[in-house]
Amino acid sequence: MFKKILIANRGEIAVRVIRACKEMGVQTVAVYSTADANALHVQLADEAYCIGGPRPQDSYLNEDAILTVAVASGATAIHPGYGFLSENAGFARRCRECGVVFVGPSPEVIERMGDKDAARRCAKEAGVPIVPGCDLLKSAEEAEREAERIGCPVLIKARAGGGGRGIRKVERAQDAGKAFTEAHAEAEAAFGDGECYMEKFVAPAHHVEVQVLADAHGNVVTLGERECSVQRRNQKLLEESPAPCLEGRDDIRERMYEAARNLARAVGYEGAGTIEYLYADDGNFYFMEMNTRLQVEHPVTEFVTDIDLVKWQLRVAAGVEFPYAQDEIMPAKRSHAIECRINAEGPAPDYRPSCGTIHSMHVPNGPWVRFDSSLYPGAVVPPYYDSMLGKLIVRAGTREEAIRKMRSALTELIIDGVDANTELQLDILSNPEFLSGIYHTNLMEHLYED
The missing domain is CATH 3.30.1490.20 (ATP-grasp fold, A domain)
Incomplete structure (x- = not known):
């Protein structure tokens, strides 16, 4: 296992990776912009270095600065999180040239699957249905x-x-x-x-994605699926696992899993990745794209499989063999998980991004309630980056229980200092179409059609 890892990201995902490293006994190196000098990931890391100004291109996209810090600090691996450089084949290639492990697939795989046109052709060759x-x-x-x-x-x-x-x-x-x-x-x-x-354009349709994990020893497994159909302007707002649209359709679910494994094998994939599908009510599904990184919504998969995806990203990158066979992974049978993305934004109709200083906050807790965030009283939410403040995730025995638990958690969550979209999430969780489980990617249009 690596002794020291640099996290080339910020916010809640940087905090998430640092916490996983601490549990594994791995030292961490944070990088930050001038806007994030007092950010939580900076405070939690063993070492932290300022790499530039507040604009992403001056800091979190500054490849030269990140690689310089990695080499100088003695970090032997870089975890890119998601966003920023996480799917940048050129950066992954530069890591290799500097003798630093990029925690993710090879630059060649990132290049091929990041080109959505080329990815469609790869999927077709692997026998995966395409639109x-x-x-x-x-x-x-x-x-x-x-x-x-x-x-x-x-x-x-x-x-x-x-x-x-x-x-x-x-x-x-x-x-x-x-x-x-x-x-x-x-x-x-x-x-x-x-x-x-x-x-x-396939409509009405569901957005269903399958989590894959592959190691350097030829093992490729699927870790269940996630329904991501609650979207606004093609941006996900709420995710759940298992996908309610596949209730009673285990044959289709297994075909999705098999297609995802086949594609991962065909491209020589290593690490955690996601195969995204459009799923129609007639039972047909079609490949959309492959995300060659950790997904924002990975916690719902962790909750239904009891597998820590971040830790296994690091282990796989270090050459460790994944120990579980496919039939030993039993998602979609034991529990249900829901994630709500908590964004700094005003109410409808314009959902204007919000920024400022967090004056006070209260985070819900209890069995199987999790809030992934980098917020604390006094933290600054700057205007330069993505508006996501954190992710609220719950797990329960059934979907109905998970919905009730999430509603309760949302009503407890208090973030004072910026606007947050908790009321919007409560609207979604009370919508009859959502509650039915048979909702599509146009749910938000129906929710606010008036």
Whole structure:
């Protein structure tokens, strides 16, 4: 196992990794921007170094500074968390060149699966169903022709990046050219890569993802699935496991698992990763993308499997063999877990991001209640980064009990100093469509249709 690890991230995920390292007896090195000088991850780490100004490109995306600190501090591995450099193949390659282990898959795998067009082709070759569509578009005119051929509605999607950027829904073929131009420009600005492809828009649909874990010894296992259909502007708000849309459909669940394992094997994957699917009510599912990193929603999987994904990321990166066979992992049978993302934002309709100083706070607790966060009284929520304040996660014996537990926890959670979206989460948890378990990615449109 590594003796010292650098965490190339901030906020709750940096705190999460540091705590896992402490439990494993591993020393930690934090890096931080000038805006995060008093952040919790800085205080918890064994060593901490300022690497630049508040803008991400000056600090948490500053590869030279991060690698310099890693080498100078004697860290032999870098955990990238999620976001920032976590899916940057070039950075993973530079880590290798510096003799530092990147906690994640190889740069070659990140490169291949980060290109969503190439990932579609890999999935197809591995026998994983893909959404009908086309390869990379070359012009607005071609976009209109392909939209006509595939049949609207369609989605024009950037091959790079994520977070809902570079995506446009097209209802009429004649509008595809304009949508392609807009998506291309947005993706170029956000990711430095404006290439886009087109897929059939599958609706109504569920967003279901399967957690995989693979080691260097050829072991590939799936650790259950997560339903991530509660989204606003293609950003997830609430996740749960097991997926209620698969209730009584174990055959489909097993086919999803098998397809995920096959794809991971086909690309030579190592580490924790996620295969994301669109699942239609007719029982068909389609590959969307693979996330070659830890997911924000990983705690719900940890709760239903009793497997610490962060610790196993580190062990796998150190060459340790995963000890459990697939039939020894029994998610989706014993319990139900729900995660609510707590964001610093105002109420509807604009959900304006909020920043400021935390004056006081109260965190709910009790059996199987967890709040992953970096907040404390006096902590500053700066305007430069993602608005997520933390994640509230609960586990109970059934979905109904988990919903009640989450409602109770949300009413206890107090964060004074910035706006938070707890009322929005309570609205979702009281929505009849959500409570039925048969909700789709358009749930938020229905929730606020008036």
